[in-house]
Amino acid sequence: MATINEFKDGLQMLEEATGDAERIQEQVLGQILKRNAGTEYLSQYLNGKTDMVLFKKNVPIVTYEDIKPYIDRIANGETSNILVAEPIVEFHRSSGTSGGQPKLIPATAEISNLGALYFTLIASVMNKHSLEIEACELGLTYSYFIYRHFGNLYQAGKRLEFMFVKEDSETPSGLKARSSSTSFYKDDRFRKVVSKHSTSPIEAILCSDTNQSMYCQLLTGLIKRDEVVSVASAFATVVLRAIKFLEDHWKELCSNIRSGEISDWITDSGCKDALSSIMKPNPQLADSIQNICSCKSWEGIIQKLWPKAKFINAVTTGVMSQYVETLEFYGGGLPLVSVFYACSEAFCGINLEPLTGPSHVSYTFIPNMAYFEFLPLNKDSLTIAQEDIETKPVDLVHVMLDQYYELLVTSVAGLYRYKVGDVLKVTGFHNSTPQFQFVERQNVILSIHTDKTSEEDLLKAVTEAKTLLEPLGFFSRGYTSYADLSSIPGHYVIFWELKAKEENDNLELDPKIMAECCYRMEESLGYIYRSNRKQNAIEALEIRVVKQGSFDELMDYYVSQGTSMTQYKTPSCIMSKEAIKILDSKVMAKFFSP
Incomplete structure (x- = not known):
């Protein structure tokens, strides 16, 4: 049981860390390079040096696919010092529900210690x-x-x-x-x-x-x-x-x-x-x-x-x-x-004002958890800014208010300038440390033609449509989507589980209102999507209402494939044919945009 002194110590540690973020971040990166500069991975870029400027100049920004060959070698029996000097004690398996296949993320004893510290700070x-x-x-x-x-x-x-x-x-x-x-x-x-x-x-x-x-x-x-x-x-x-x-x-x-x-x-x-x-x-x-x-x-x-x-x-x-x-x-x-x-790759931030309403939640990054960098994103398209070919990542303390970024992590367990895939928006600062709003997963999108609908775009569209159903006593138990390309042109499909606020075994939906829901979703999507619809390059958006419990079965499927229920996140866009088949078998009604 935490004592009042431990409670105060945790809060004091947070204040000290966030008040000296730049020095702590430099210290974290310096320690990582000092330990691991001689590993096979880093030595090819640093030649055994521990210079932070050289690190930013030479070490590439990578995705999981870039480092997967190194991880596979360790998983198959080669030594950990391919990536990290400290022994890898296990691999953390990501859920795979946010945007693809599960990943194996290296974990060391120090990761466990950082986790204990992180959850102590949360408790404070x-x-x-x-x-x-x-x-x-x-x-x-x-x-x-x-x-x-x-x-x-x-x-x-x-x-x-x-x-x-x-x-x-x-x-x-x-x-x-x-x-x-x-x-x-x-x-x-x-x-x-x-x-x-x-x-x-x-x-x-x-x-x-x-x-x-x-x-x-x-x-x-x-x-x-x-x-x-x-x-x-x-x-x-x-x-x-x-x-x-x-x-x-x-x-x-x-x-x-x-x-x-x-x-x-x-x-x-x-x-x-x-x-x-x-x-x-x-x-x-x-x-x-x-x-x-x-x-x-x-x-x-x-x-x-x-x-x-x-x-x-x-x-x-x-x-x-x-x-x-x-x-x-x-x-x-x-x-x-x-x-x-937090993510499988690193412990990142804490909401220092936990009683804030969900739409206003911001997470203050904890500088001693990992070394963080941020790739600037185009605010309108949420794609990597291409206007300036020399666009480079910025450090934690140099992000700009109201700007969007994609998170990069350099961890104590062998990840270097790794793209986590999360899109964040800077909402403020606590002491010298920025606070971020989680926006969406990068590259989890629907696309038929030249349209690109992001996770956030889809959420806004569904939220807009929900306003038509709320006065009728219905609420959403979950949605997901996929791009149906089985015919030409293709179209967006939204699977939606709805429930009456009062007990009602016979869910009756007005076809006109549901068609209007489809239309509201389309009107909420981007200009390029709507232009493609007008030119018949995309067919009408479709809502497939599924039976009660369908999204529980979807969760069960992903859990059967290795996902932990604790870490399960309903995918906003389904890529698995088997998962689509499960939901299709539960469809009780289909509606199209007029």
């Missing part, structure tokens, strides 16, 4: 704001409250946090390949503290069967509902998956609580052992949960089931922003908190 920020929430509710000033209470909000309760692992795989050399979240959850440091802060038993978290794990985590969270002070997961998709699971299984869960016995289909020994220690007949609790879940509308269900919850903690920025309305519906007014910005 969250502790501060958790205390502020409670102080406001008690009518106390923050300064008075802080000295009256030691520890943090979680002394009075725990998080109901949905966490999942994937089974480890191994490379031919014997190194583990697993998601970064799985690595974190299996770390001994996490195992030692999880029971203090979370209702989810470690045995359930480490169960690789996601359905049994979800059941166990939800059942424990319901039994301990009076201890829950926040509902959380890494991404909004997982919180909503938990709500959907609860919709499908609440009667069974209530029966379990009433009888004190778990369902027969729970066969995982860890889950069974964890539940057996807390299960006992509790008809009163079962009746209370049943009364809440049997209501006609599930609006505010999270707040009703967990009345002491202060917020919902999950990333709701970027493509996750499509779920804000749905989370707000189920949350019943609970604040939505997006506190971290």
Whole structure:
């Protein structure tokens, strides 16, 4: 349990790091070069030197495909010093849902230590704001409250946090390949503290069967509902998956609580052992949960089931922003908190004002996590600026307010000037360190002819169309898209899962309104798209409304392909033919732009 001194130390460390960002960034790069200049990869550009100017002049900007041959050699048994002097202890497997195939990202012991520091800093920020929430509710000033209470909000309760692992795989050399979240959850440091802060038993978290794990985590969270002070997961998709699971299984869960016995289909020994220690007949609790879940509308269900919850903690920025309305519906007014910005390649930023609304969230980069550079982007097209052929990356402290950039990372684990693929916008500064809004993934686009629709463009179009359905009592449970080129000319296809705010098994959609939704989407897209439509170079946009649970099946497919559920992000544009086939099999209605 964090003490008040540790809480203050974390905040002080953040202030010191962000106040001296330029020196710390130079120090980070200097240390990386000093250790690794002699590696096979860097020596071909630096000849063993550690000069930072030479690094920026000679070391190329790369994508994963550029360094994949080096990673493959290490995965197949060659020594780590091809890329990095420190031994590679495992590979972190990216989700692959944002824009293509999963990647293997090298990880060293130092990455694990940086992760521990990063999450300690996040905890310091969250502790501060958790205390502020409670102080406001008690009518106390923050300064008075802080000295009256030691520890943090979680002394009075725990998080109901949905966490999942994937089974480890191994490379031919014997190194583990697993998601970064799985690595974190299996770390001994996490195992030692999880029971203090979370209702989810470690045995359930480490169960690789996601359905049994979800059941166990939800059942424990319901039994301990009076201890829950926040509902959380890494991404909004997982919180909503938990709500959907609860919709499908609440009667069974209530029966379990009433009888004190778990369902027969729970066969995982860890889950069974964890539940057996807390299960006992509790008809009163079962009746209370049943009364809440049997209501006609599930609006505010999270707040009703967990009345002491202060917020919902999950990333709701970027493509996750499509779920804000749905989370707000189920949350019943609970604040939505997006506190971290990280990727498989590096820990990047922290939201220092976590109670800010999702549309205004900015992440302050932490200078000692990696060496960061930024490729300027054209503000209008969000493509690499070509007007000046000499356009070069800029350092962290030299980015410009309101400008767009693509993130480059040089890490302690053997990535050098690596294009992460994220598009960011500078929104301000904390001390000398810039703050960024996550915009979208670079190159995740729809294109038929000369049109190029970005992830952000598509989100704006769907958001515009949603305004037609909201007055009718519908909200979106998810969307994705693909460019259908099976006929000439091709057209955009939007898969959309819709749900009525009140219980309604027969989803009836007015064809005229849905056609207008298609038209609104097209009108929201760019000038080049609309020009192509007028010239019949692109056919009419199509919305395919899919059955309830279709996007859960899409998630299940990607999880079956190796994606960790914890890190799952619904792809805004599908590239997998198998994934398209899954959604096509669930289509219940099709509509076209007039």
